[in-house]
Amino acid sequence: MIFEMTERECRDLLGRTSLGRLACSQDNQPYVIPIYFAFDFDYAYSVSTLGQKIEWMRANPKVCVEVDEIADRSDWRSVVVLGTYQELTEPQYADERSHARSLLEKRSLWWQNALGERQLKSETELIQTTFFRIHVDSMTGLRATAESR
Numbered sequence: 185m186i187f188e189m190t191e192r193e194c195r196d197l198l199g200r201t202s203l204g205r206l207a208c209s210q211d212n213q214p215y216v217i218p219i220y221f222a223f224d225f226d227y228a229y230s231v232s233t234l235g236q237k238i239e240w241m242r243a244n245p246k247v248c249v250e251v252d253e254i255a256d257r258s259d260w261r262s263v264v265v266l267g268t269y270q271e272l273t274e275p276q277y278a279d280e281r282s283h284a285r286s287l288l289e290k291r292s293l294w295w296q297n298a299l300g301e302r303q304l305k306s307e308t309e310l311i312q313t314t315f316f317r318i319h320v321d322s323m324t325g326l327r328a329t330a331e332s333r
């Protein structure tokens with residue numbers, strides 16, 4: 185059985201998961217990558233190094249985020265968020281940036297995936313990072329269960 189999730193159920197899932205898939209696009213070409221987020225009210229906060237996804241989201245801020253919990257083929261939940269990219273630049277977004285940092289810091293080694301991947305490609309020790317958030321414009325959720333309601 186597959187059910188639509190309520191908004192409350194969607195928000196609960198967004199609140200307890202941290203890994204999502206972020207999709208952006210440019211010139212009719214979609215691009216999806218795994219990334220850690222911290223959801224808080226109507227925003228998903230994250231930190232990133234500068235690369236293709238940031239360049240693309242700057243050019244086209246309309247994005248999609250998918251998160252899920254999959255126990256097995258008949259027991260899963262998935263939420264799809266349509267949203268808008270916003271870069272937390274200083275000094276304009278200093279408060280939001282520090283809020284993002286405090287949310288992300290709750291997860292140990294929160295910076296590791298963003299920086300680790302870049303170190304692989306970069307020859308310099310100095311790696312620029314940026315905080316950003318995705319405003320949740322709309323969301324839908326589906327859950328599957330082996331039992332009937």
Ligand SMILES: Cc1cc2nc3c(=O)[nH]c(=O)nc-3n(C[C@H](O)[C@H](O)[C@H](O)COP(=O)(O)OP(=O)(O)OC[C@H]3O[C@@H](n4cnc5c(N)ncnc54)[C@H](O)[C@@H]3O)c2cc1C
Pocket residue numbers: 203217218219220221230231232233234235236237238297298299301305
């Ligand atoms: C579990 C997990 C958590 C992560 N969390 C974060 C995070 O919080 N913040 C963050 O910035 N990054 C995170 N990453 C890394 C992220 O998925 C990207 O690899 C990274 O951010 C670089 O993206 P970019 O668009 O800047 O790529 P660029 O460095 O500009 O790369 C260009 C090309 O490299 C290839 N590429 C890039 N990333 C990947 C990938 N993941 N898999 C396969 N090919 C790829 C693509 O073909 C792309 O066109 C995480 C990865 C994993 C697996």
